[in-house]
Amino acid sequence: MTDIGLSSQLTAPLSPDARIPLIGFGTWQLSGDEARQAVSWALEAGYRHLDTATGYGNEDQVGAALRDSGVPRDEVFVTTKLPPDHVGRERQTLQESLDKLGVDHLDLWLIHWPPNGTAGVESWKVFVEAQKEGLVRHIGVSNYSLDQIDELTSQTGVTPAVNQIKWSPVQFDRDLLEGSRERGVVVEGYSPFRAAKLDDPVLTGLADKYGKNVPQVIVRWHLQRGVVVIPKSAKRERIESNIDVFDFELSADELTAIDNLSEA
Template sequence: MREIQIAPGVAMPMIGLGTAGLHGSGGERAVRGALDLGYRLIDTATAYGNEQEVGAALRSSGVRAFVTTKLRPEDAGREPAVLAASLRALGVDRIDLWLIHWPVAGGAGVPSWQAMLAARDEGLVRAVGVSNYSPSQVDSLIAATGEAPAVNQIPWSPALHSPSLLAAFASRGVVVEGYSPLRRTALDHPALRAVAAAHGVPVSEVVIAWHLAHDVVAIPRSADPSRQRSNLAAASLNLSPDEIAAIDAIGP
């Protein structure tokens, strides 16, 4: 699996499993199935209410995966307690990537960012980042602490493609991670169908491969083993520059 460097000594797989909505025994089976298929990035969050299920799947699989979880903005001021609860639920000694799930009301959440940096420095997390942040909100964190988020997890898809936004985060040293990569683009778009037909693969694989071509991490959510397998197979799909440009043109 291709990886991307997000911090010194921290490499993140570029295709992972989103777990929002995966609960109970079915959710645990979905995560365990993904791990068995070869997924090594699992994305969860305190707000998802399924860290226990993710942890159970990790333990039963015996796999050391890259685990992401997130701090709810309403938990600002309780960062150490929330992190401790996530560590217990997931059954791990440290989190690979801890994100602020949404900007904290009234600002970028500088105190939470400072608390997360402290947790990283204590060795409780390997890297810290944000989700759903704009470049200006990222700049507020940098101005306050001198440190940029390792990752910004945002909605991303061909329909949302913005070269200027990707460039803005890249210039700040922030890796973009795209969530809901398949839900936000019409999968019957002619450009996508043409590329998929040329390679003999599902359109979903083309969309995920396009993310990777732009160095954007993709975390599609699926509990279906065949779809999980297909999504992971996108790592081996190489798109030509012309194909990438045709998909880019879908954007606004």
């Protein structure tokens, strides 16, 4: 069983007094009882960060699993996302998310995709207001370019705390990572396995060396690179295994070897 202390203590700073757990549980494509069951297993296994979205249609189940878990609300970092086609009804959508999740605030609310390919400045202004009112602790974006982030900053004076983007050894992009850090934006990776080449010999070699599996090597690489990782699984064994990453450490050279698998 994973050490729950370790998984919740590994965090990245979001603001001077708040942090985001580096490992979260992804819930895309989980619905109904399967979603509720998977989130329950994840909380039992030690995940303290849940990633959902209005568009996933499972906020009800995520909220139910959270409530039933007995884990105090303030120990779990909850993220949901505004779909681009809800532009203009941001506040209503936020209220629906809060109601379905059964919480009085979110830890992170993201614009899921740039609305119509724009930066979505008007939506962002609503996000800023919601944060001021305490309905959401942190606000961010997903699938944004650095230029789109800069536009939000220049138009509103508020920079997204997080950009959730596709990230795996294949997507590693040093310039994007450094550019995000310069702006104070935490990179949160999605599809860590789906987007990866799980049979790559560099990854299988490291998995063999450490007696771990390739997904565990990928999760570990994210943690050591300070990138948030949110693996999804519907299977208890995988949910537990994907967070069982605290008994080995990749060397600097091994991290670089994984970085170099990128096609960028």
